[in-house]
């Protein structure tokens with residue numbers, strides 16, 4: 096464990112933003128479950144991915160786990176294997192993506208960001224553009240781009 100030098104303050108609702116650099120380095124996704132560690136004597140608070148070493152090797156589920164031939168697997172994956180669900184003798188060929196679908200996919204995050212930004216601006220009208228960018232995990236230029244759409 097090392098000191099990152101990054102600091103964040105707790106907001107009025109007790110929330111804190113985990114810097115994007117840390118999330119990216121540690122593979123922490125939005126909505127991921129995290130576990131708190133606290134040492135009252137030293138005043139140290141830590142966070143760990145709940146799934147660390149505790150998730151299904153196939154689907155990353157964290158519930159109903161058991162060991163199968165030395166690997167942690169979830170009940171659903173074990174049932175799927177028993178029932179031969181998703182079993183193919185050769186790798187499934189990569190499907191070429193339909194360009195129309197691709198275009199649609201690229202637009203969705205913008206709409207989601209737009210919605211999230213609108214909510215954040217309502218909750219924290221005084222915040223700086225850089226703060227919105229950090230809260231949403233995107234660049235400042237993306238925020239100014241999206242702000243034009245509001």
Ligand SMILES: [Zn+2]
Pocket residue numbers: 151152153154155156168169170171172173
């Ligand atoms: Zn699984």
